[in-house]
Amino acid sequence: MVAAALRRNIPHAIMISLPYQGHVNPFVSLALKLASRGIAVTFVHLDHIHRRLSESRGRGAAADSDIFAEARRSSPELDIRYTTISDGLPLEYNRDENALEYFTHLIEDFPKVADKFVGKLIAGDMADSGSRLIHFLVADTVWSWPAAIARKYNLINVSFWTEPALIFSLCYHWDIMRQNGHVAKEDNETEVEITYLPGIKTISSRDLMSYMNENEGILAKTLTVIFDDIKKTDFILHNxxxxxxxxxxxxxxxxxxNYAIGPINFSKNLPTTAVSKSFWSESELCNNWLDSKSRGSVLYVSFGSVVQIPKQELHEIAHGLLLSGVDFLWVVRAGISSDGGDVLPEGYEEKIRDSDRGLVVPWCDQIKVLESPAVGGFLTHCGWNSTVESMWCGVPMICRPVTFDQPTNKKLVVDDWGVGVDLYDGGGSKVDxxxxxxxxxxxxxxxxVRKAASHVKETVRNAMAIEGSSERNFERFVGDLNAKIQSSC
Known part of the structure; x- marks a missing residue:
């Protein structure tokens, strides 16, 4: 089916996501959405991500299944082929425990792997059909290599930004803030109101992404280079x-x-649930427990898939949850604290289980939890996926941002949209x-805050409706893309 479609020389994309949960989820949804518009997709995962997906579904480390196979069975019109490539490191290498070292490897060494892969894929398709079949590249904006590879192989360059447009704009205008001395400051304790950026009314320096004040950090160095290239990108998609x-x-x-097409994970009439996306096995305990609770009574607690929180703070949050008298469902994943050992107070899980006040699980299907009528709030780190999922479900948030984009996401949630509050007054990190x-x-x-969340839910869902802004923007993108493909043929 896919080979026949490719022979017809229909538009064909290569898609490569950054290998993190918050990036994989929207990339899978975008692949399905492109394919639903008659575009052929070659979707690429790194080998170790494929292994994690297989293990989370109980298929074993050696599984070689196609994660899109079930989606194609339910929707045969989807032209998606799936492949994996090595990131250049052994599968046994612990990427979670060596997060900074691994990210540095992705930035400095993986581009050579990506170049070789794209070149081989293009050469193989040309040999098979006698004409160039791959037209464009859809890559994560945070990758350091797409611009160079798109130029080398004469591909249309589509950049997919998986975070809010505010953060994209801050990175886009990084050089202006540097000239004004508002990033990488010597005195990071003094707050400054930034009022001169196009399209941004005002933002405090305290609400900037954590990496904007890191002179020597690998992410800061990389993003300044990436956004020089981004200014020459053909199309930019925003989730x-x-x-x-x-x-x-x-x-x-x-x-x-630029096209706002989000939240892409909630696109209608796509078999998104048929594609394996979760890096961890999801607990089966949540739904029955939530069904036993009254409407809006449960606080859902999760700090995402990457960030770590000191054990002392986790203990204070644990005791705070008990003192609050509120029922809660808490995701405590492996590696949530760098301190190691048991991250919850001794006997804590037994205590909440005996009282039926709380439930602790290692991972869950977050959408199903947030959709439960019992859930009345979400204590979150403000990762963008968690934020848009909470808004989609109309669930207000208590915000405890940790790093990266999370302080800026929190600014949007609390100050701009009013759908959340700070866990710690003043946005600090006092543990009490x-x-x-x-x-x-x-x-x-x-x-x-509940009324604000209900209003934003309506806005987000209207955007994803058939005539909504996100759907119209996506159709406009597909039309503009096809026109560019035709003009370049």
């Missing part, structure tokens, strides 16, 4: 909603084509169980 970030997106679109308990109690009884 956000036009109505929520209209000024920022309008300012960016004055320079090059009584303060945590009081914040949880006030939050769970707040009509104001």
């Amino acid at each position: 956000t909603v036009q109505e929520l970030e209209s000024q920022t997106l309008s300012a960016l679109s004055k320079h090059q084509p 169980r009584k303060g945590v308990a009081e914040k949880i109690r006030r939050f769970m009884n707040s009509d104001k």
